[in-house]
Amino acid sequence: MTGSLDQDAAGLAALTEEGERRLAALPARPDRTPDQQQRADRIHADARRARRDFLARHVETVYDLLTDGRTREVRLPELVEAAAERFPGLVPTREQMAAERAVVQAHKEGREIDQGLFCGAVLRSPTAGRHLVETMLRPTPRALDLLDTFRADGRVELDTVTVTRQGTTAHVEFRNTARLNAEDETLIADLDTAVDLVLLDDAVAVGVLRGGPVEHPKYRGRRVFSAGINLTDLRDGKIPFVDFLLGRELGYLNKMLRGLLTDPAPGAGTQRFTGKPWIGAVDTFAIGGGMQILLVLDHVIAAEDSYVSLPAAEEGIVPGLGNLRLTRHTGARLARQVLLGGRRIAAADPEARLVCDEVVPPEEMDETVDRAAKALAAPAVSVNRHMLALAEEPLDLFRDYLAEFAVAQSERAYAPDVLEKVERRWRERERRRAAERSAS
Template identity: 75%
Template sequence: MTDCPSPSTGVPAPVPTDAPPPAPGPLCGRFDHDAGRLAEHAAAAERALTALPPVPARSREERIRAATVHAEVRGVRRAFLARHTDTVYGLLTDGLNRRPRLPELVDAAAYRVPGLVPTREQMAAELRHVQAEKEGREIDQGRFCGAVLRSPVAGRHLVETMLGPTPRALELLDRFRAEGRVELDTVHVERRGAAAHVEFRNPRRLNAENSRLIADLDTAVDLVLLDDRVRVGVLRGCVTDHPAHRGRRVFSAGVDLTDLRDGRIPLVGFLLGRELGYVNKLLHGLLTDPAPGAGGERGVTKPWIGAVDTFAIGGGMQLLLALDHVVAEEGAYASLPAAEEGIVPGAGNLRLTRQTGARLARQVVLGGRRIATTDPEAATVFDEVVPADRMDEAVERAVAALSAPAVAANRRMLALAEESLDHFRAYLAEFALAQAERAYAPDVLDKVERRWQERERRRAARGSRT
């Protein structure tokens, strides 16, 4: 590999033939050279990490050594991305002519630019461990995704790509149009008149979000937006069989913290995928024509109603911030327990302030405040509060009101005024790395472990009583 010319002479500096092999050199700004240097740094880092024991068996000194190795090679990755993000993205998309979805994009980057992000094999090895025992390679994925999203060209292209329909939805569309219903693993979608009702079905976990539910919701939202007979979408949680709320509907308990503890909440497929995927589609609609210059003709948007039974926690409350009308039963509440859990509540920080005001948003996000239907501030989150036995009736009234022909066009313009795609892109660029780092922070790992142990103790106690 040819070295970059030295600034003073324009030729590589001579190296004595009896000298030891040099350490990987600095980056110079030329892509091929810098990619080679990055690969050398990453290979050296892998050798150093391989020489250490597995993460759970490392001593304090060995953990410090591993952290130093990661910090050094991540510095090289950061410098490389600062110079070459658009070039890398252009290579991965054939000059913006292909639209790989986020998981495919990250996977391809590992092979096109060795050392930039973890390989498929490295990530498969990570999945064999609980969160606290992983090497933390998702942090490198977060840095790459953040750099792509930070680029006005590459980031906008990726955001629009993720607003396109999923292959699974396209496969199911004809059946949904013909039968008016689709049963997915964790979501039921059913057309009733002008509305399509999307019901979350993870009853044992209080409709908490896991990887399966996220994928199913992405498909379900696509189907609602693609079916011309549907004018309004409705989100609601199913009846749960969880001991604490057995026989009651629950909207959502947020992220499945057990899966987070067990290492089954991936950054790319879940934490970023949900924000770029179905949650963003709820607000900005579906991109059906990726050709530039088509304006509003490029996609389809529809109004959405949320029916909140019992509570909407974490990711559940995040959904409410992207909806057009929220009906809640008396006694329900919403919360974003980010400070308690230690992670970033998706795009909640972006959207909550404009809905509740800055001071209340800080109380919710930083202080863990719940907003109940009985609070004076309830109107900032809930449009309508009704008795539990009047929920169905209230939802139907909202469907009728939002089915008017002009609603879709006006809600699209409201969404553009409140949050442009570039505003969303810039926020998510910072979220990508912040969330990745928080998912491996010691306080988060300690909290999810303690919650898991407490849940296991309660389960054992219930088993002993029966």
């Protein structure tokens, strides 16, 4: 790297183009010998070193060029695509990502790691990173399109989420029923839209999150809060890094915590954000990403027969911002037991009070939710929760953590132990299904 943007961009493009030529001479990943895979790994490692060097010198200039000096709000997916076009070799092209999407996780080249390097570098910059975080706190175009309908009808049905206004409370119900309300690409997009609608509707004072009844034979007809990330989709290569793994953190989770950025003027202070209190109603269980949601909510109500867990050690990936947020709820020792040892917390355990505000019999959930919603509808609640968020998780702390998470999570998604675990689980599931078909 010379320090000249144009020269360094040209050098990066030449190096990565040569690397792609050498990769193309090798068989597809599942057909490579160990020696051939080692050669592919070295090609990727050389290119990633060059990308890191380039970004270390030029990331703020690159970001300014892609956003016209931070005068345009370019959402993360569009930012990554624009970087691929403007700076060849810096991130994968649309065609390369389409090819990755067509195969299972274990057969990919791991090009999302290159996206992780780029996103991490952008977030690490105080200027570029803050601008990106605030861009992702803006309402989604889809929510703006649906807002008039929601205001008029008080109800919007999305593919996997239903939003219903009852008085001054908006109920957001997960309805990914065939998958135990697990998080997949559709649910993440639907939740981002649903949260926007709740925050944009002036008639709503409080939001409630709850899982709807599911179809799984073991839990059929019961409400389930969330089974966390859909590991089958992870195995099948259908958990995109940008839209899912980073998008949920920069999108609906951050909006619930900080509020929606509705006034872009920097001098507007706290009035820039439209925030509202959120209640979580946990039926049956909140696993993984489901428990992560609880860590940004203002009031959590759990049924006595439910439990929560963050099985990060078992899954092998990083549990979003759970590592950042759980400690301030539980303290360091219990957080390590949950995150590193996979400890499950039952609602009946004394420790459940550290992550849940109320534990009630299942038949009292509806009444308890209604009572909590009335209590949190007081006018001063929103501004005080905004000040709490500033004190507990300043935006720069969030940004710094997310910069490291972007790199670590993209790498873990392709780690051999993760690939082996999701493949083993998939084979076990297929064997069970075959046995069930034979028995029937």
